[in-house]
Amino acid sequence: MATEPLLETRGLVKKFGGVAAIDMLDFHVEDGEILGVIGPNGSGKTTLFNVITGFLSANGGQVYLRGNRITNLSPHRIARRGIVRTFQLNLLFRSLTVLENIRFGYHLQRENSVFGAFFNTGPTRREERAITEMAEEVLVATGMADRREQLAGELSYGWQKTLTLAIGLAARPRLLLLDEPLTGISPTRVAAIAGLITNARESGTTICMIEHNVNLLMDLCDRIVALNFGRKMADGLPDEVTRDKTVIESYLGG
Amino acid sequence: MTDRTVSTGLWDRLTWWSVALVFLFFLTLPLWFHEEYYLHALVNVFIHSMVAIGLRLLWRTGLVSFGTAGFIAIGGYAAGLLSRDLGISFWLSLPLGGCAAAVFAVAIGIPTLRLKSSYFFLISWATGEIIRLSFLYLFIPVFGGWQGFRKIPPPDTIIIPGILLIDFSQKVHWYYLALFLLCVSAFIMLRIDYSRIGTTIGALFDAPDLCEAVGVPTMAYRVFAFATACFMAGVAGAVYGSFNTFLHPESFTIIQSIETVSYVIIGGASTVWGPILGVFVVKGIAMSVRGIGAYEIILAGALMILVMIFIPEGLSGLPRRIRRYVTRRRVKESMESQHGD
Ligand SMILES: Nc1ncnc2c1ncn2[C@@H]1O[C@H](COP(=O)(O)OP(=O)(O)OP(=O)(O)O)[C@@H](O)[C@H]1O
Ligand SMILES: [Mg+2]
Numbered sequence: 001m002a003t004e005p006l007l008e009t010r011g012l013v014k015k016f017g018g019v020a021a022i023d024m025l026d027f028h029v030e031d032g033e034i035l036g037v038i039g040p041n042g043s044g045k046t047t048l049f050n051v052i053t054g055f056l057s058a059n060g061g062q063v064y065l066r067g068n069r070i071t072n073l074s075p076h077r078i079a080r081r082g083i084v085r086t087f088q089l090n091l092l093f094r095s096l097t098v099l100e101n102i103r104f105g106y107h108l109q110r111e112n113s114v115f116g117a118f119f120n121t122g123p124t125r126r127e128e129r130a131i132t133e134m135a136e137e138v139l140v141a142t143g144m145a146d147r148r149e150q151l152a153g154e155l156s157y158g159w160q161k162t163l164t165l166a167i168g169l170a171a172r173p174r175l176l177l178l179d180e181p182l183t184g185i186s187p188t189r190v191a192a193i194a195g196l197i198t199n200a201r202e203s204g205t206t207i208c209m210i211e212h213n214v215n216l217l218m219d220l221c222d223r224i225v226a227l228n229f230g231r232k233m234a235d236g237l238p239d240e241v242t243r244d245k246t247v248i249e250s251y252l253g254g
Numbered sequence: 255m256t257d258r259t260v261s262t263g264l265w266d267r268l269t270w271w272s273v274a275l276v277f278l279f280f281l282t283l284p285l286w287f288h289e290e291y292y293l294h295a296l297v298n299v300f301i302h303s304m305v306a307i308g309l310r311l312l313w314r315t316g317l318v319s320f321g322t323a324g325f326i327a328i329g330g331y332a333a334g335l336l337s338r339d340l341g342i343s344f345w346l347s348l349p350l351g352g353c354a355a356a357v358f359a360v361a362i363g364i365p366t367l368r369l370k371s372s373y374f375f376l377i378s379w380a381t382g383e384i385i386r387l388s389f390l391y392l393f394i395p396v397f398g399g400w401q402g403f404r405k406i407p408p409p410d411t412i413i414i415p416g417i418l419l420i421d422f423s424q425k426v427h428w429y430y431l432a433l434f435l436l437c438v439s440a441f442i443m444l445r446i447d448y449s450r451i452g453t454t455i456g457a458l459f460d461a462p463d464l465c466e467a468v469g470v471p472t473m474a475y476r477v478f479a480f481a482t483a484c485f486m487a488g489v490a491g492a493v494y495g496s497f498n499t500f501l502h503p504e505s506f507t508i509i510q511s512i513e514t515v516s517y518v519i520i521g522g523a524s525t526v527w528g529p530i531l532g533v534f535v536v537k538g539i540a541m542s543v544r545g546i547g548a549y550e551i552i553l554a555g556a557l558m559i560l561v562m563i564f565i566p567e568g569l570s571g572l573p574r575r576i577r578r579y580v581t582r583r584r585v586k587e588s589m590e591s592q593h594g595d
Pocket of ligand 2: 047
């Protein structure tokens with residue numbers, strides 16, 4: 001029996017007013033890999049993430065997580081099953097501090113009920129304290145320790161990007177979908193962020209990331225999928241995909 | 255950075271001290287102040303405060319209901335029916351009235367709370383009006399129609415022989431009942447605020463999609479907030495009905511709902527105390543300026559607009575705003591002096 005992929009889409013279709021942004025897409029993510037997704041602007045990369053995570057409903061086809069159908073479940077149900085995503089446009093809790101934002105990443109790891117939270121029971125307090133401690137570790141790891149009390153809305157674009165990643169890392173999902181995690185990050189910090197992504201993979205999180213910087217993906221990824229007009233243009237090892245003729249023509253600008 | 259946390263702590267302590275003082279003032283007020291008219295008015299202020307802090311919870315999720323009066327009516331009529339026609343004790347009818355409103359809120363909320371906030375606003379408005387008209391035109395032998403719902407019994411007497419006799423024959427007893435219920439409601443709201451439930455509700459307003467992405471069932475939180483708001487409105491309605499021994503659908507028009515929203519906006523939604531302040535300001539002005547009574551809603555509306563323009567975070571946010579302004583100035587000055595070196 002062949003091992004089934006962690007995530008798989010079969011014949012996935014997403015249309016916007018008759019135009020297919022995702023067009024009969026068969027796509028998969030292997031357990032434990034770092035997968036890069038590339039493609040020209042408007043090729044459907046973000047839409048793919050939105051459909052996988054239930055933020056947009058598919059017009060056709062299915063999404064499977066370890067062989068179980070998760071098509072069109074509500075986003076929090078999909079998150080509960082282990083897929084967490086970040087947003088391209090730095091969606092954050094803007095009026096909360098950096099630390100509070102990261103603490104939200106731990107939502108799924110809470111074991112105490114809302115009743116415990118309401119009555120502020122001993123176990124709840126211990127859990128909240130433990131979450132704060134774990135969040136502090138993520139703060140240090142992502143280099144935001146000295147920004148912990150700053151409001152997310154007041155951070156620079158690059159640090160907001162880092163914060164979205166930090167929330168995703170805190171969630172420790174089975175599969176983390178990152179929508180352009182390196183865009184706007186200052187060049188001196190790019191290596192550190194790439195390090196965080198590799199570390200997450202080492203600790204058991206499979207990564208699928210959209211990114212325009214192909215040179216970075218070459219070093220980081222095990223495999224790259226190139227999309228164009230919502231269809232797969234290429235799929236393979238980074239070297240293969242970046243040497244692919246159609247990819248060079250339509251995207252890399254050969 | 256540290257300065258910010260320290261002064262926030264001081265700020266919290268100041269708020270708590272003033273709340274404690276105000277509470278002590280109202281706790282002891284009837285001991286030296288006996289004017290029935292004002293005690294009566296304060297009972298109404300406390301009842302409205304309960305409704306307002308309930309509505310604040312929904313407001314914090316980013317939604318606003320213009321149907322609150324309908325839910326007050328449901329609580330009032332339900333509790334009235336239970337105690338008058340079924341002979342159930344007021345002390346049981348009271349929470350049951352709240353539950354009736356909450357159950358109705360869940361039924362309305364599940365299909366509508368996922369809609370855009372502007373649609374929810376319209377639907378809540380329609381709901382409130384439909385409830386009012388139902389009490390006006392349906393089951394007239396039971397609800398009384400235009401005659402109103404009459405002869406709601408007072409709460410059963412509480413007697414601890416030799417120590418305590420509360421028979422609700424005096425305004426003072428009602429005063430303490432309403433104050434007690436307001437305190438319980440405020441306590442519940444504070445517990446919610448200071449737990450992760452409150453944090454999540456605040457986050458829901460900021461970025462519902464991000465909430466979902468990290469696994470928060472946002473619909474459940476919205477329904478919870480709406481049901482809780484309506485529960486409090488229902489309980490308030492139950493007290494209101496028994497207090498007046500009488501309910502009339504025309505007391506629960508859209509005007510009443512708008513006024514409740516105005517309390518939240520005028521007082522501010524960032525703390526539990528804000529909406530209570532809002533009630534005191536509106537009712538206070540309406541009572542102290544002679545002849546304005548009939549124009550209360552105009553006053554509330556005008557204040558609401560002024561506050562929205564000049565202090566969007568509400569009156570309770572005013573001191574904090576001033577403080578932030580002062581700190582900003584100070585930080586700027588110190589930075590300028592540093593650069594000057
Ligand atoms: N919510 C939406 N409503 C209508 N059209 C949409 C919506 N989201 C995306 N589209 C369209 O679908 C197509 C794919 O968009 P998508 O955002 O997935 O591209 P992308 O590959 O992420 O591009 P980029 O690299 O610019 O982020 C585009 O033509 C876009 O205009
Ligand atoms: Mg995109």
